[in-house]
Amino acid sequence: MDESAKVQRRWPRRRWLIAGSAAVVILAGAGATAMVAASSGPPPVAPEVAISVPAGSVSPAAIIGIHLSHARVEKLVVTTSTGAVVAGRLVPGGWVAVSPLPWATKFELTLRARGGTPVRTVVKTATWETGAAPLPTKSLAVTISPNPGAQVGMGATWVLQFSQPIPPSLQAQILQRLNTTESLPDPVGWHWWSSTEVDGRPQQFWPLNEQASLSLNLDGLVLGGYRLVNSSVTSNFTVVNQHLTKVSAITHEEQVFNGTQLINTFPVSLGRPGFLTISGTLVVLYKTPVVFMNSATIGYPGLYAQNVYEDVAISTDGYYMHSANWDIYDHGVANVSHGCVEQNPADAAWFYNWSVPGDVVEITGTSLQASEVNGEGDWNLPWSQFQAA
Template identity: 30%
Template structure:
């Protein structure tokens, strides 16, 4: 799904998913699996006095039918740990996969095949060497007729700014009842390691960020393992996707204060330039919040002449445009408002700067660089752009459909910028 380039037109607003990167740990997808035996402790070692009994329960249930191709092998263990999981298809071919870090299930490396039979064998062991082995067989469902697509905004050939969230947008609304299942199939790793959480900003958009901006030079690797995942309303995910985001080694940050009508530009936390701006006039105010550069257009056209509901229609050529919201707010060159920049707001919601300053910013920034705007008459609406940073960390955590690990609460320190007027209501979940 590519960025929408139609200037000055609002795109439909796209709500919160979780956790620390759901890392997988290798667990026998390629070695020979053990032969089937009953789920009874072996006599290899006598249980230690007072030790918790070694037990194992496996899902799906034996002979389960119509299972999604995203099916994981669930493992509930007491008194021991999983040693191996071996999954084979009806021809005896092995399926690659790995255990979740929390040991709750084994995840296939690729979606299973539609309408096929599989067998899973799990072996667990306790500290004394006693083992339990259990197998289950199941059949996957046929290919679904209704699917939900997903767009992942991360491309390995690009370098992103430090505020680049992992953004996934869906072609159909994901109801609240399906969001936890979707989140559990979104895997993120960062190098160097940094905590992070998925959070829904609307029924059509989920984003991942940490309590602070990414460290410079971070590599973000994502697997959106969504093919066959139940997405609600009888729909299933259409495909698995992988993405890589390389965060720049240079931190760029822009800060705009409506009170002064000045933009401060920071490079690696050092102030390098201050320049005048003109923001949106009171009838079309700019949005306060920490926004993210979503797209960059050297030249474009802002055209609202075919919008019958707009009483202030216009068509104008624009240079050095950097998109901040789906609703049509940009940083861009506005030579016609230079006399107002630094003094009064005259725009339709954009951040107006001079031609020279627009070129300077365009050459400096990357997609994913943050700009914080404060003191305007409204706050940016959730999902009107990549708005992950426009709320505090604690507020962001509330958007998760999964429980938050205690170690992740209270990590964020920077409060979200506020508007001078009452914020607009959040987008209602579909």
């Protein structure tokens, strides 16, 4: 065979191309080519670990939130502020104590987790405090006058009485919870006559047609180691007249006004020496058709014990304006009663029908002044002093 005609056979030639961190291998020969890529490994991944604590005072049974991503818990310890270890367990969403935690206690959670690429360790801590132990609950009875929907005279006052004494430290909070509204704006002032009674009134008598309302909600207030529940009251009234009655122990006369207009004049008899009638600005508290009056109840047995009619109460201490048919000849002439304002039967019947709770009665001419102890003080205390307590 001619040497020049021989087909020369050559070994395949290898060519290497290296760029950066990746190598591409090209193999040539036998009519085939192959490419192989070499990688440096997976990208880095950081472990995520977070602890979330409920805001504010924490419930003893609360779950302390734990979030993990690309990590697992290696160790979790919860301790009190004194270092005592608290038994707990992981639940969906976080950690919870095996038994409810004690109240008013500080806690610290330390969590060590491991994970990520490359693997690393993460330590997180969180602190919280459980709230104060809940107090036992009870209701506080509050009575309010006037009654809801009452139609009253211009001297009506709000009277709130509590079934348990209110300490001075809480009295301001009680007043802050009082909400009053008036259709004819007339700001109300308040006065604590005792630890169980607070009264409210405007500076001057209510205007005609005033519609006033009051609400008081004591729920949640802490009193005597208890948290109050179901302790709220509301009331409202309408002022329907401007009745004013003036009674003089000097002239033995009763004058009845509607606003500034004199409507009627009666002869009366007030208290004799030793049984004086109270003087001051009073209001009608209630009226009743008959009262059995017994002098033994005031420490003088045997003076009287009988039914008395057309009774209009102006005090909680037994002072009435009423009918008296046993000494009519003294009416308009002398003071002979045992403290009440005596009227002729016909005059008493007229006055009884005329009167409504809240009507104003001004009595003058005696040395015995009205007392706040007997529900007589609201209009006898100057406005500056009334608001001061």
